[in-house]
Amino acid sequence: MQATKIIKTGIKIAVVIITLLAGFQSAHSNVAASSPETTTNLLDGITLDSSLSPEDVTYLATTLQLLRDQLPEWAQYVQDSKPFTLIVDTREGDKGREAIANCCDTQGRGTITLGHHLGYSVDANTPEAQQAMFIGTLIHELAHVRDQRAGRASKTSFKSCVTAEKSGLDKQLDVKRAMATLNLGYGYRQALDQQITSEAKALQSRELWDFYCGAFDK
Numbered sequence: 001m002q003a004t005k006i007i008k009t010g011i012k013i014a015v016v017i018i019t020l021l022a023g024f025q026s027a028h029s030n031v032a033a034s035s036p037e038t039t040t041n042l043l044d045g046i047t048l049d050s051s052l053s054p055e056d057v058t059y060l061a062t063t064l065q066l067l068r069d070q071l072p073e074w075a076q077y078v079q080d081s082k083p084f085t086l087i088v089d090t091r092e093g094d095k096g097r098e099a100i101a102n103c104c105d106t107q108g109r110g111t112i113t114l115g116h117h118l119g120y121s122v123d124a125n126t127p128e129a130q131q132a133m134f135i136g137t138l139i140h141e142l143a144h145v146r147d148q149r150a151g152r153a154s155k156t157s158f159k160s161c162v163t164a165e166k167s168g169l170d171k172q173l174d175v176k177r178a179m180a181t182l183n184l185g186y187g188y189r190q191a192l193d194q195q196i197t198s199e200a201k202a203l204q205s206r207e208l209w210d211f212y213c214g215a216f217d218k
């Protein structure tokens, strides 16, 4: 090999190594910038059933991030409700159920079964309405998980069913009212106003309790 060829080859190899190093470094810094350990921490303590799609998991992570950034006290509420499992079972949605909560298994883990994939409630028609609806549902079901875990409000009669459901519905309204105090833009304001008004009204209606607790004798 001639000296010039050796030098050229050497330069080529050096360029390749530098390129590889630069690529590695940028990949490494991308990982550091885009997946802060906080995202992982937010999902810690939540068992994601295989019925959740990758999009569901992303939706959940985004939702928990929104709570952490905008409503830290409600992010803490979720944190304090762990551990729990999330399941999607569209057969429940077909029966008109938004979600069901159960607690607890032998490890103290609650279970929330959602009747639809995340962000696909039939009761919401914009992304903002879906997001508000999902946050409300998550907090509602977590209230049930916490009540059951603490041995409060088990549903054994119409009266105890109403007590248990009221606890979930009150928390659902609380989180939406907290969201409504934020400056999240017109889409959210409109969706939250509508949901808060109709849910607060429903809370006073007999039909609501018949819907939730009609299976029990009055």
Ligand SMILES: [Zn+2]
Residues within 6 Å of the ligand: 140, 144, 164, 165, 168, 169
């Ligand atoms: Zn409920």
